[in-house]
Amino acid sequence: MQLTLGMVLFDGFELLDAFGPLEMFGLLKDKVRIVIIGEKPGLVKSSAGPSILIESVFTENPMIDILMVPGGRGTGLQVANELLLEEFSKLDATSSHVASICTGAAVLARAGLLDKRKATTNKKSFEWVSTQRPEVNWVKHARWVEDGKFFTSSGVSAGTDMALALIAKIFGKETALQTATLAEYEWNSDPDHDPFAV
């Protein structure tokens, strides 16, 4: 059975937050189908410039197994976007795994999904993200944090390491290692190895 990975994008998302994890899951084509989800049909523009096609909108009620959200400057607006936060609550209810990269954790937190859970985020934006929702147990030193079905990663590149950990959890460590090798990626597979925490 193929799982569906839904990556929710919005204007001002950070390129590698989204496409690092999607590269790794994209190498597992027989196991995972990727769908780009957004609020409206059309294009979303990354903070770096390139624009991406939205393939499914919230009103279509996409069925998602693995729900993901990147960070980026755009999260500043999205944490106050009540419609988006409600949609995250809905999608969370039917997803077996939920993950954020970088400041994407602020969106999950404001949707109330991380209350009483451990989570992490970008180190440069730690203050801003953690004050969005004090009910979360924010972890300052971590490449990524796993708590139940929730995976939250540190900044940008940390999302790729977390994605491989999620692949290991779902499909086994051997599959994660093969995927990393295929992408010639030196996987930091230790969630506690975080050279950017200081």
Added chain:
Amino acid sequence: MQLTLGMVLFDGFELLDAFGPLEMFGLLKDKVRIVIIGEKPGLVKSSAGPSILIESVFTENPMIDILMVPGGRGTGLQVANELLLEEFSKLDATSSHVASICTGAAVLARAGLLDKRKATTNKKSFEWVSTQRPEVNWVKHARWVEDGKFFTSSGVSAGTDMALALIAKIFGKETALQTATLAEYEWNSDPDHDPFAV
């Protein structure tokens, strides 16, 4: 003065080949403008699924300082696409730097741009790429290879390490290190460190 980075995309390009380097250059907004170039207006579909907007087509004669091409399954068709190869020759003539990621080296090679130069490519596709153009001095053990204005990287993730080396060359090593830290990326800054060569 802002430099223009032109990333040439086509159907079947590998996501991280393009968006690893674009993440790093995208963090230098005041220094670099990114434009996605293609053969036709509209969208190109990555091998993983997501579709990207073409912002400029060859017939518009975009002025490019840094020319880049990713690899991916799509290169199989592109190495025989005479129109595309001609456009690479034209763009090369006015670019101060030219770079390929993964099997993107096959495109530069078939366009004749790498003749008598050292270059590398994806390790899993090394045989296929190197036989595309025997006039190139193909290097088997390298994370990336620099030869004059040409930078060629190994598979997928190696492109990000190469992009930071290119940033170091153009803007200085301090800027490259700051960019890597901003993206919480552990930069492999040694072009000879290639754990995937064996």
